[in-house]
Amino acid sequence: MQRSPYTPGEVTTFLPGRETHMRRLRSQMQHVADEGAFIARPRVYVGSRGVGKTSLLRYAQKVARERGLATVWITAGDAGLLPVLSAELQRLTRTWHSSAAQEIAALVRNLEFSLSIPGLGVSSGPGQRPTSVEAPGQALEALIGATASALHKKGGGLAIFIDELQAADRIALKALAYAWQHLRSQEGDDLPATLIAAGLGHTSDVVTDAATFGKRFEFIRLKDLSREAAYEALSGPAEGLEVSWHHRAVEAVLDRANGYPHFLQLWAHAAWEAAGSPDPGGTITAGAVEASEDEVLEQLDVFYRTRWGKATPAERDLLRAVAQQTSPTPRRADVAASLGKPTTAISMARRSLMDKGILDSPGRGLLSFTAPGFSEYILEYEGTED
Ligand SMILES: Nc1ncnc2c1ncn2[C@@H]1O[C@H](COP(=O)(O)OP(=O)(O)O)[C@@H](O)[C@H]1O
Ligand SMILES: [Mg+2]
Structure with a gap:
């Protein structure tokens, strides 16, 4: 009797079908570790729940560690992301007795202070920002810059991993995008750092809604495995x-x-x-x-x-309508039309179902279910009830 080597519901280290992604991750980490490179575009792996995003992100973390980079792992969710991130960055410096550690501690307090001022992190035009205190994005830029440069002096670098990025709060997404955009322009400095994230299929919508710089993120879709x-x-x-x-x-x-x-x-x-x-x-x-x-x-x-149980009655109407389409990736407009509604009328239910990981948008204006067989399930068991 040998225990099953399969991993239902758990991350796995055996990742067939992901070789190209793994190769790119290895060369990126090498770039950061050996050349002190700052990776200017945060990379975000997107796709359905269960497609293998967390497993790939864990692989990236393992490679980063092997290359001698300091790693920070955060799963976005209920709590604000920035307090967690700043605490993790400070944790990296816990055993240091240098002035860098004190500087980083001060920058952590600075970031926390910027978060404590209501309204500061929420989108305000450039002219409206108070001049005496920093916005979270600026505070985060300074904190990440100081941490990466201190790590560089120790022969290392910084790799930040954020899972479930679609669940991050707007303030954090905005600050991350701002910080990364501005750090990239500090050319000439050695700032070995990289940010790699994972999220559900609509993460790019969530990020670009929160931050204009979000367009500079690189979104990579993980698909189901080839045969x-x-x-x-x-x-x-x-x-x-x-x-x-x-x-x-x-x-x-x-x-x-x-x-x-x-x-x-x-x-x-x-x-x-x-x-x-x-x-x-x-x-x-x-x-x-x-x-x-x-x-x-x-x-x-x-x-x-x-x-199905997670969907509200209005969301169930939308799910049924998607299931009844002949295409597995129907156009949003066609689905809305089949409900006798304009496209805008289904946008709230659509977004909510995406946040719940039930619906996905495999391409512009398209809809699909995130798991195979769900359409058949709805038509067979639920389509005619309630
Ligand atoms: N490349 C792969 N080949 C086979 N199974 C995989 C692969 N990647 C992940 N899995 C398995 O698929 C399931 C979902 O993986 P996970 O990384 O948690 O996905 P996600 O984070 O996208 O929800 C797990 O049971 C995991 O063991
Ligand atoms: Mg996951």
Whole structure:
């Protein structure tokens, strides 16, 4: 009996299909660590929940550490992001006994002070900013600049990772965009720093709504896995334990998971257990996949039901309308028209469903569900109720 090597619901370090992204991350971290480079464009990996964003971001953090960079990891959410970020930056300097540590502590207080003044962080025109106190963006610029330069003197650099960026508060997004925009122009200084984030599919809307400089962020969409990569995701971990998948079993899982990493892990894990958690030399057969089917379908039912349960009645109308379209990526305007409404009338429900990770916008003016099979679920079980 060997424990399943699959990772449903957990980040994974085995990332087939992401080789190009991993290569770029490695060369970027090398650039920062070896040449003291400031990476001018924050990079944001966007995509559906369950597509593998956090796993890739953790990989980037691992590479940064191996390169000797100091790393800060934040998951955006309920609390304001800037207080958490400044506390993390100060934590990096906790063991230092230099004047740099004192300077950074002062800059942290400065940032916290700028946040304590109501209205300061909220979008105000350049002319309206008080002159005696700094706005959070300026305070953050100074703090990050001082931290990166102090780390550089110690032979390192700074790598900041922010997960769930779409959930960050506007003040923080604005300040981050401002700080990064201004730090890039401090050319000639050695400011080894990089900012890498991940967020749901509409993160670019959220960021550019909050900050004009947000356009300078680089948004990279993570897609579902190709059949080849999905095949590797199944066979790789099994091979490591000297277990093989029968080709019909592989086909069965690939057909069911549709390249969606979250489902792939669920099916693979269940098949592994249904095969009796094989010893080295064992095989996973199509029979094992079949035997695990009821259990997985039950989990998928919970998965869909939970998402449906999060939607308000108005949002459910929109979900049904999307499910009824023939295209898997219908145009927003067509969906609205099928409800007899102008496009603007569905924009609130659409945004809310994106924040909840149920709907995605795979391209300009397009809509899609974030998980395969949700459309069928709605049409089959929920389309005619309530
Ligand atoms: N490249 C990959 N191949 C196979 N499985 C993956 C891959 N990336 C992530 N996973 C798996 O997919 C699921 C979702 O991963 P996670 O990184 O949490 O996604 P996200 O942050 O986008 O929600 C997890 O079960 C994880 O183990
Ligand atoms: Mg995640």
